[in-house]
Amino acid sequence: MFWKNNLHLGTLPIATKIIVTFFLILIGIGYLLGFANIFMTYSPVDGKPGLSLEDVSMSFYGSTSKTALEKAVDGSMKQYFNSDGDYQVVKDWVQDGATEKVWDSEVKPIFDVSCSTCHSEEAAVAGVVTVDYSDVEEFLGKDTGKSWSRLVGTAHTHLLAIAPLVFLLILILSFTSYPAVLKNVISIFALSAVFLDIASWFLAKFAPLLGIFVLVGGMSLGLSFGLLVLLPLYDIWIKKV
Numbered sequence: 299m300f301w302k303n304n305l306h307l308g309t310l311p312i313a314t315k316i317i318v319t320f321f322l323i324l325i326g327i328g329y330l331l332g333f334a335n336i337f338m339t340y341s342p343v344d345g346k347p348g349l350s351l352e353d354v355s356m357s358f359y360g361s362t363s364k365t366a367l368e369k370a371v372d373g374s375m376k377q378y379f380n381s382d383g384d385y386q387v388v389k390d391w392v393q394d395g396a397t398e399k400v401w402d403s404e405v406k407p408i409f410d411v412s413c414s415t416c417h418s419e420e421a422a423v424a425g426v427v428t429v430d431y432s433d434v435e436e437f438l439g440k441d442t443g444k445s446w447s448r449l450v451g452t453a454h455t456h457l458l459a460i461a462p463l464v465f466l467l468i469l470i471l472s473f474t475s476y477p478a479v480l481k482n483v484i485s486i487f488a489l490s491a492v493f494l495d496i497a498s499w500f501l502a503k504f505a506p507l508l509g510i511f512v513l514v515g516g517m518s519l520g521l522s523f524g525l526l527v528l529l530p531l532y533d534i535w536i537k538k539v
């Protein structure tokens with residue numbers, strides 16, 4: 299590892315200990331928020347509570363039974379309807395063949411109020427526009443899950459943010475008094491988890507079952523962050539060297 303001296307985090311001056319602790323706590327909070335964000339985005343996808351393989355495969359591979367629009371209004375977009383009645387009108391419209399005539403008379407007014415605040419031409423949140431029939435039409439076909447371009451876009455920001463962060467945490471871990479073997483194993487596990495986490499998103503595009511790797515990758519990354527934050531904190535404040 300990076301540090302071979304007898305100087306450990308536990309022997310640092312108190313001010314430095316506090317600074318390192320503060321940093322680790324901030325990362326810990328960021329990590330919990332990340333978890334909450336994943337849960338809130340993905341668990342409603344299949345319409346059942348909890349985060350499951352089905353949520354993941356519907357998000358990445360796509361739904362085998364619903365159009366993209368149906369998946370969205372049954373999933374994380376459902377909360378934006380003003381009433382259950384509005385939701386039902388849209389559901390019925392989709393199931394009755396989503397005609398332009400009914401769009402104009404019944405559905406557009408609902409979308410204007412509930413959806414097009416975020417999905418206007420200007421805002422186009424997540425690249426989605428729901429103002430006119432022609433905008434919505436592209437979500438009426440077979441759902442193909444996350445688009446490759448969105449995947450590449452998220453993956454590169456994610457990777458370039460998480461890899462340096464994990465490396466920094468590994469560096470902090472290397473200054474603890476734990477055995478070198480333990481530090482090495484955790485470091486390699488964490489870096490592999492970063493790789494698996496990103497690679498799994500692309501794998502999951504090929505078959506619904508491969509979504510399992512997204513869950514395994516996410517959990518490995520979660521475990522890595524937990525260890526990389528908690529072990530140094532324990533070393534700084536509790537462990538007797």
Ligand code: HEC
Pocket residue numbers: 339366367370371374375376378379409412413414415416417423424426428437443444
């Ligand atoms: C507060 C902002 C907001 C509102 C209001 C909103 N959306 Fe979204 N929408 C998002 C975000 C953010 C995403 C991307 C993340 C996601 O898929 O959950 C998204 C994604 C989508 C997608 C793409 C899903 C996919 O598989 O790529 C569709 C379709 C969609 N919304 C439809 C709707 C409809 C229909 C409504 C109205 C009932 C609506 N949205 C209301 C923010 C919003």
